[in-house]
Amino acid sequence: MASNESFKQAIKAYLDKRAEEDSLFAPKYANEKKSIDECC
Template structure:
């Protein structure tokens, strides 16, 4: 798995978004904004989410949403936030075989004719 810095990952995402979203492309050009400060904003949002914990896992969509929000809003002030972030991009892998699906167990109830009842609880 190739590891990239958060700055690289955010920049790649925002560059690609600016290519496909003309409104964001204008916002992305703001002179008072930078990728470095954007990442500090993301660190601060992650710290809030961690609520005092030393680590937190955050999905890509949330992180990229914070990055876009940083560029959209003019009044965001970022204080000196320190943190360590690991970003991993998955490598293409071979196609995995689908896992077999378990079918529900059908049981017969005593005293009933040959109709089948579905049991969700197995043998209780």
């Protein structure tokens, strides 16, 4: 696995957990127009 993929998985895991715990963040994270691939 490339280091870039490891980085993306780590970021996604963090964001998934944050969305579960933060009701204000969850709607922004659920935005289908945004993706990890666009920002990383």
